[in-house]
Amino acid sequence: MKRLFLTAVLATSLVTGLSGCGYNTLQAQDETVKASWSEVLNQYQRRSDLVPNLVNVVQGYADHEKEVLLGVTEARAKVGSIQMTPELAKDPEALKKFQEAQSGMTSALSRLMMISENYPALKANDNFRDLSAQLEGTENRITVARNRYIQEVKTYNVTVRSFPSNLTAKMFGMEVKPSFTVENEKAISNAPKVDFGKK
Numbered sequence: 001m002k003r004l005f006l007t008a009v010l011a012t013s014l015v016t017g018l019s020g021c022g023y024n025t026l027q028a029q030d031e032t033v034k035a036s037w038s039e040v041l042n043q044y045q046r047r048s049d050l051v052p053n054l055v056n057v058v059q060g061y062a063d064h065e066k067e068v069l070l071g072v073t074e075a076r077a078k079v080g081s082i083q084m085t086p087e088l089a090k091d092p093e094a095l096k097k098f099q100e101a102q103s104g105m106t107s108a109l110s111r112l113m114m115i116s117e118n119y120p121a122l123k124a125n126d127n128f129r130d131l132s133a134q135l136e137g138t139e140n141r142i143t144v145a146r147n148r149y150i151q152e153v154k155t156y157n158v159t160v161r162s163f164p165s166n167l168t169a170k171m172f173g174m175e176v177k178p179s180f181t182v183e184n185e186k187a188i189s190n191a192p193k194v195d196f197g198k199k
Contacts, residue, residue, distance in 0.1 A: 022165025026174055029156040033177060036149040037089045043142045044102060045084065050138065051076045051109070054131045058112060061122035068111050075101075075108035092178040099180060109135065146180055153179040 055072055058065070079101045088094050113132065116122050123129075157176045160169040169175070 021168040022159060022162075023168050023172070025159055026156075026165060026169055026172070029152070029159055030174065033089075033149070033152045033156050034086055036145070036152040037086060039145045040142070040149050041084045043138060043145045044079070047105070047109075047135065047138045047142065048076060048079055050131060050135055051105075053127075054109075054112065054135065057125060057128045057131060058115070058122060061119045061125070061128075062115055065115050068108075068115055072105075072108040072112050075105040079105050089177065095178050095180070106139075150179050153177050 051072060055069055059069055062069075082088070082094075082098050082101055084098070088098055113135075116128070116132075157179075159165050160174055160176050
């Protein structure tokens with residue numbers, strides 16, 4: 001009887017201790033980080049899906065801009081070669097390669113959109129205007145999703161590194177997560193600017 005009582009007290013103490021040591025907070029924050037990362041991937045995939053249609057429309061009007069069109073196609077292929085999975089966010093090297101590929105895509109799309117200035121008929125094309133508007137909206141959503149992800153990772157990492165939750169994190173193998181970084185710190189404070197040839 002005494003042993004059963006001691007086991008019950010120990011189990012109650014363990015449950016109480018776990019709830020007060022940050023375990024539940026860590027789990028909730030980890031799930032929020034995963035959901036935020038999924039949204040980042042979703043928006044990048046949306047952008048990638050727009051590219052073939054955009055290239056086809058531009059090609060119809062500006063076929064001799066082969067270098068720009070090839071650049072966009074190659075950038076999309078590079079992005080497509082990286083497996084966009086939840087595990088990507090856990091590996092700092094893989095995350096860096098992902099960021100570089102996405103940055104290359106952004107640059108290639110900017111060059112593609114700038115050539116529209118030389119083709120008034122292209123700028124007037126309904127498909128081009130619709131795709132441009134979708135791309136602009138997607139770029140904005142990417143910025144919002146990335147910023148949310150960065151904030152969620154920051155919150156999680158602070159919990160993982162703060163006492164006493166850091167003890168719980170170590171016990172359950174929960175480590176600091178890598179986040180997005182930028183070569184040019186100014187770039188993160190501004191949404192990407194894409195010239196869609198609007199007057």
